[in-house]
Amino acid sequence: xxxxxxxxxxxxxxxxxxxxxxxxxxxxxxxxxxxxxxxxxxxxxxxxxxxxxxxxxxxxxxxxxxxxxxxxxxxxxxxxxxxxxxxxxxxxxxxxxxxxxxxxxxxxxxxxxxxxxxxxxxxxxxxxxxxxxxxxxxxxxxxxxxxxxxxxxxxxxxxxxxxxxxxxxxxxxxx
Numbered sequence: 001x002x003x004x005x006x007x008x009x010x011x012x013x014x015x016x017x018x019x020x021x022x023x024x025x026x027x028x029x030x031x032x033x034x035x036x037x038x039x040x041x042x043x044x045x046x047x048x049x050x051x052x053x054x055x056x057x058x059x060x061x062x063x064x065x066x067x068x069x070x071x072x073x074x075x076x077x078x079x080x081x082x083x084x085x086x087x088x089x090x091x092x093x094x095x096x097x098x099x100x101x102x103x104x105x106x107x108x109x110x111x112x113x114x115x116x117x118x119x120x121x122x123x124x125x126x127x128x129x130x131x132x133x134x135x136x137x138x139x140x141x142x143x144x145x146x147x148x149x150x151x152x153x154x155x156x157x158x159x160x161x162x163x164x165x166x167x168x169x170x171x172x173x174x175x
Contacts, residue, residue, distance in 0.1 A: 001069045005058030005076065012052025019044065045092050050084030104133050109140070112158050113171055116142070120168070122149040129156060129168060142166040 058076035061067055067075065112131050120127030120142055127150070129142040144150055145159040145167040156168035 001073065002059065002062055005055045005062065007055070008051050009055030009059065012048050012055055015044075015048040016052070019048070043088070043092060046084050046088040049087045050080040053083045054080035104138075106161050106164065109133070109158050109161055109166060114140075114142075114156050114158065114166075114168070116150050116152050116154045116156055116168075119152045120144050120150040123147055126165065127152075129158075129166060131158070131166075140166050142168050145169045 054076050057079040058072055061072040061075045062069065065072070109131060112133075114129040114131040116127060117130050117139065118128035120129075122144065124143065124147075126141050126143050129140055131138050131140060141164065142156070143165050146169055148170075150156060150168070150170060155171040155173075157171045158166045159169050160167040
């Protein structure tokens with residue numbers, strides 16, 4: 001029985017080392033081939049935690065308690081299941097939910113403040129504006145919403161987005 005526990009402990013430790021060191025390389029090489037396995041409580045991280053806990057707790061229960069082999073096995077399974085569940089609920093799932101994206105919607109730019117980089121001529125002419133989007137900045141083609149010319153360096157607000165063009169107006173800060 002102890003060989004099973006040692007094997008599980010060794011597998012868990014090796015899995016952790018390999019996934020930390022080679023995780024991105026393996027994930028990229030497989031190209032999402034294992035995405036079908038992405039059940040919240042049965043993902044590789046949770047399974048590795050449970051297997052490692054099973055091995056380690058099994059060794060400790062069999063060596064340091066008077067429990068017989070079957071009771072040590074049952075106790076190790078219970079601990080592995082409990083800690084695996086807690087790890088999935090309070091560690092893996094919250095980390096998965098914190099993944100951020102740099103993607104944004106053009107329609108979501110309405111109401112954003114920016115600065116004119118290339119002057120926008122009066123009428124239907126176009127210029128360029130710089131907007132802060134997420135953690136970075138993004139340049140966009142812009143036209144005057146009011147039809148008035150807007151010089152470079154002026155702060156503007158996006159009023160409308162149509163056909164990939166931002167229609168902007170001067171931003172009047174009345175504080």
